[in-house]
Amino acid sequence: MNREKIRLSVEIPDKNYWRRLVSCQDACPVHTDARGYVRAIAEGNYELAFRLARGPNPLASICGRVCQAPCEEACRRSAIDAPISIRALKRFTTEQCGAEAKKDTPLSVVESVRRITSANTARDELQHIVNAQSEGRLPRAEGQQVAIIGGGPAGLSCAHDLSLFGFSPVIFEMESKPAGMLYTGIPEFRLPREVIDAEIRTIESLGVKMRCGTTVGTDIQFPEILREFSAAVISVGAKHSKGLNVPGEDALGVHGGVEFLRKLSLGQEVKLGKQVVVIGGGFTAMDCSRSSLRFGATDVVTILYRRTRDEMPVSDLELEEASEEGVEFKYLVTPLAIEKDSEGKVTGVRLQGICLGPPDASGRRRPEPIPGSEFLQPCDTLIRAIGQQTDLSFIDTNRDGLTFNKWGLIDCDEETLTTKLPGVFMAGDAAYGTSLVIDAVASGKKAARSIYHHLLKHPIVIETTQTHEDLGTYTREIGFESIPRTVIPRAEKDIRIADHNASVELGYDEGRARLEASRCLDCGINTIFDGQKCILCGGCVDICPTRCLKLVPLADLNLTEAQEERAVECIGDELKHGSAIIKDEDACIRCGLCARWCPPKAITMERMHFSEEWS
C-alpha cells in the first residue's frame, strides 16, 4: 500500500513564542509573572516573589484571596495532574511582605520598590515606571487632578497608576468606604476586611484622595466634575440585581443578591426565613447561599440554576466549600412565578424543568423549557442572583455628549477606554459588563495610561526585549514532577458557620508554600539546542522522561516558506539532507536531563528574560 507520509508542522521559536510558553503570565489580564514568583517562593526568596506579584497589580493582597486565577486555568501542570495553586501562593507572598504584613506603617510602594530593586536584577512594572521617570523617558505629570467615579477595584487601580504617573486622583465613592464589590459584595469569610483596609492605606499613601459618602448625581453633578477636573473616569460597577421578570417578584422575603450581601457587609439587619432559595449560578449565588447559612437559614439553602454544573462560572473549590457547608443544588430549572400568602409573604417558587438545546450566541447550550415539568419549590426567602446592572442615571446623553450601547452601557473603545467625550474614560464592570476583579484592575490601569496619553500628549510605549541567561548547572527539586497539588488548609465547617466572618481558607504555611511552589514546571526556562555542536547521537531523545523530543529528517517537516528561508539561513544547502530536533512543549517538564546527558554539551538550559523599556 502506498501510504502518504504525514509531514509535521512546526513552529520556529521567536520572542512571541517564548512569551506565549509562559502560559500563566500570558493568561493574566495584567501579565503578572506568576511563574517568576512561584519559583522565587520555591527558592525561599519571598521579597522577590512579592515584588513580582505586586509589580503589575495594586490589589495583589486581595487577589491572593479571591482572584479567579485565569493563570491557574492556563497552567501547563494541569496536563500532568493539577495546576499549581498560584492564587494561594500569591497570598503567601503578600502575607510575608505585602500591605497586610505591614499593619502599622503603610508601605510607600515606590520607596519599597526602590529599596528592593537595588538588590535584584529581575525587573517588574513598578521599577520600569520609576526608572523611566528618573531617566526622563516618561515625563512626570504635574499634579493635574483626575476624578474617578467609583472606588472599586477598577477605580482604585486607575488611581494608583495615575498617582505613580504624577497626577492627583480623587475618588468619588457613594459608600462609606471604597473597594466596591470587594467590600459590599464578597463576604468577609472569603476576604478579611483588614486585607482590604491595608491595601487601601497603601494606595492612599501614594497621595490618592478618597471622597467617600459622595454619590455622583446626588451630592455632586457630573458636569461639575467635568468643570473641576482635567479628566474623569467612570468606574461605577454594576450595583443592582437584575429582576427575574416573573409574577410575584414583589413578595415580602424576595431580595436582590447584591443588595442582600451589601446589607450583611454593612452590618444591617436582614430578616431571613428557614428555607432559602437562591436563583443563579455565579459568585453572587454562591456568596448569598453561604451567607444565608451563616445568618439564620436553619433548614435548607438551595441554589436553583438553569444550566448544569459544567456551565456554572464558579471554581470547583468554591462549589466544594459551599456543598461542605450544606448548600444544596438543583440544576436545569427555571422560575415561572413566585407564590405568596395572604399577607404577601413568599411561600415558594414555581419552577419548570429545562433541557439544554443547541449552543446560543455565547457558545453555551441554550436552556429550553420541558413542557409539563412544572413543580413548586417551597421557601420563605428567595434571593435573585442572576446578574447585575449598572446605574448610569447621573449621565444625561443630551447634556453630556455620551452615548449608550444596546446593553445600556456607555459607548467606549475597548482598547483605550475612551468615550465620545474627550477626557472621559470608562473602566471595570461599567465599561464591559460584570467580570472579575483582575479584569477590573487591568482596565483601571489601561484607563490610567489613556489619561496620561490624553493629558500629556505622550503615548506610553512599552518595548520588550528578550535576553537569554545560560543557567549553567541546572537542577530541579528531586521528584518535583510527582508531587501532588498541596491542599489549601481550611477551617472546620462548624467553626465557619458559628463565626460568620471566620476565614474559610487558612492559606499555606511556609513548608506547604515551598512544597507547592516546587511543583511549578518553570515554563520560563527552555532547552536551547546548538546545531553546530550536536552530533545527532539521539541521547537527549532517549533520556527524556516524557518523550517530548524527537530527532527527525528535515525533509519530514512541513515548513512554511518563511520557515524554510530561516532554516536555509541557518544551515544553508543542507536543508534537504539535514536533521532537526523537534519538541512537544506541552510535554516538556524542564527537568534538564537532556542538557545534563548531552555528550558535546549542545543543549543548555536558559532562562528567558523579557525586559521592558517604558517611554
Ligand SMILES: Cc1cc2nc3c(=O)[nH]c(=O)nc-3n(C[C@H](O)[C@H](O)[C@H](O)COP(=O)(O)OP(=O)(O)OC[C@H]3O[C@@H](n4cnc5c(N)ncnc54)[C@H](O)[C@@H]3O)c2cc1C
Ligand atoms: C457577590 C460577588 C462576589 C464576587 N466574587 C468575586 C471573586 O471571588 N473573584 C473575582 O475575581 N471577582 C468576583 N466578583 C466580581 C468583582 O467583584 C467585580 O468584577 C469587580 O468588583 C468590578 O470592579 P469595578 O471597580 O468595576 O466595580 P465595583 O466593584 O462594583 O465598584 C464600583 C464602585 O462604584 C461606586 N459607585 C457606583 N455608583 C456611584 C456613584 N454614582 N457615585 C459614586 N460612587 C458610585 C460603588 O459604590 C462601588 O464602590 C464578585 C462580584 C460579586 C457581586
